[in-house]
Amino acid sequence: MPRRDSSQAAPRAHRPQLNRVYAAIADPTRRAILAALAGGELNVGSLAGRFPISFNGVSKHVKVLERAGLVRRRVRGREHWLRLRPEPLREATRWLEHYREFWEARLDALEALLVGTRGRRP
Amino acid sequence: MPRRDSSQAAPRAHRPQLNRVYAAIADPTRRAILAALAGGELNVGSLAGRFPISFNGVSKHVKVLERAGLVRRRVRGREHWLRLRPEPLREATRWLEHYREFWEARLDALEALLVGTRGRRP
DNA sequence: ATAATATTCTACCGATCGGTTGAATGATAA
DNA sequence: TTATCATTCAACCGATCGGTAGAATATTAT
Numbered sequence: 533m534p535r536r537d538s539s540q541a542a543p544r545a546h547r548p549q550l551n552r553v554y555a556a557i558a559d560p561t562r563r564a565i566l567a568a569l570a571g572g573e574l575n576v577g578s579l580a581g582r583f584p585i586s587f588n589g590v591s592k593h594v595k596v597l598e599r600a601g602l603v604r605r606r607v608r609g610r611e612h613w614l615r616l617r618p619e620p621l622r623e624a625t626r627w628l629e630h631y632r633e634f635w636e637a638r639l640d641a642l643e644a645l646l647v648g649t650r651g652r653r654p
Numbered sequence: 655m656p657r658r659d660s661s662q663a664a665p666r667a668h669r670p671q672l673n674r675v676y677a678a679i680a681d682p683t684r685r686a687i688l689a690a691l692a693g694g695e696l697n698v699g700s701l702a703g704r705f706p707i708s709f710n711g712v713s714k715h716v717k718v719l720e721r722a723g724l725v726r727r728r729v730r731g732r733e734h735w736l737r738l739r740p741e742p743l744r745e746a747t748r749w750l751e752h753y754r755e756f757w758e759a760r761l762d763a764l765e766a767l768l769v770g771t772r773g774r775r776p
Numbered sequence: 777a778t779a780a781t782a783t784t785c786t787a788c789c790g791a792t793c794g795g796t797t798g799a800a801t802g803a804t805a806a
Numbered sequence: 807t808t809a810t811c812a813t814t815c816a817a818c819c820g821a822t823c824g825g826t827a828g829a830a831t832a833t834t835a836t
Binding site for chain 3: 575576577587588591595609610611
């Protein structure tokens, strides 16, 4: 699969993979699935056993995580073994960090300006 | 508004605010709105002028960002001025960072174990 | 060969989403 | 007062979402 080089300074806006990653981790069940997978590889069945929803529900969540690139599937016989793929998280973190720092710096500067202009503020 | 103390070591799973933040930034239009707001306060109209969707569409996106706590609204007369609120991003970043580091360490350890066991690997 | 197991596929449900349109509200300007 | 402007509200649309149930597929066990 041809993968776009992600080592750019300013993150672009329209990256479907980034959309998918954020959408994937927006669901608490999927975050819990990722946390469960942090303990090591699991097949779909034993993973599903840890959640209060149906097997098929978990299977669908896994597919969402897979499309986001956060989970990799290794089929061996009739069992599908799932393992984490943290690479996309790195990009997602980078985007967040980039903007968070930028915004906080901007807002801090603005507040400093206001303080300097009209005195301190509770 | 009573706000939960968010200075805990291990991020919990069911935090609706976190869900809302990730869901909010999963949409590229909303990320672009945040980026536009990084340039300073804007009212809904001038913000909407920068996007190829309807005024009402932008207004709805702003409401989503507001419910996620990422945007604050200050009504002055008939204009609503919007400004960034980066605090929720800090929590969102913290969660991502926490898990990313944990997972990468785990997977690196696993890979090292495999390499040590059965020799090098392409 | 037959049965049990692990999993996906298909179809459905109600809820939410992104988006539009048109009407309503409220503040300013003439 | 009467327009005009900035904005939300309410209703709608088709698409997607989280979830369930049941059928289909393939692998393993008897």
